[in-house]
């Protein structure tokens with residue numbers, strides 16, 4: 127249920143943005159969300175519909191771009207994508223180490239655009 131907190135925050139940011147620009151409606155909100163965050167786009171949309179009912183954001187589309195989880199192995203330099211939702215340990219596919227990995231992407235959460243009119 128952690129999507130609900132995110133949606134409330136998203137909603138207030140969108141409303142502020144609309145007010146600052148004297149917008150009449152919020153048409154769409156674009157998000158970048160890393161795979162590791164484990165947010166379900168479907169739930170974000172569903173909660174947003176609920177939260178925004180009766181406001182100028184009602185009916186806004188939520189467009190989620192999923193950012194893949196990518197790690198780099200500092201031991202051998204390999205850069206690889208991994209399954210952020212898998213339950214197993216993350217292991218370098220080249221040298222099989224798991225102690226020198228650093229995360230390059232996958233933890234993102236950002237609003238990349240708010241469409242208003």
Ligand SMILES: [Zn+2]
Pocket residue numbers: 199200201202203204218219220221222223
């Ligand atoms: Zn490696």
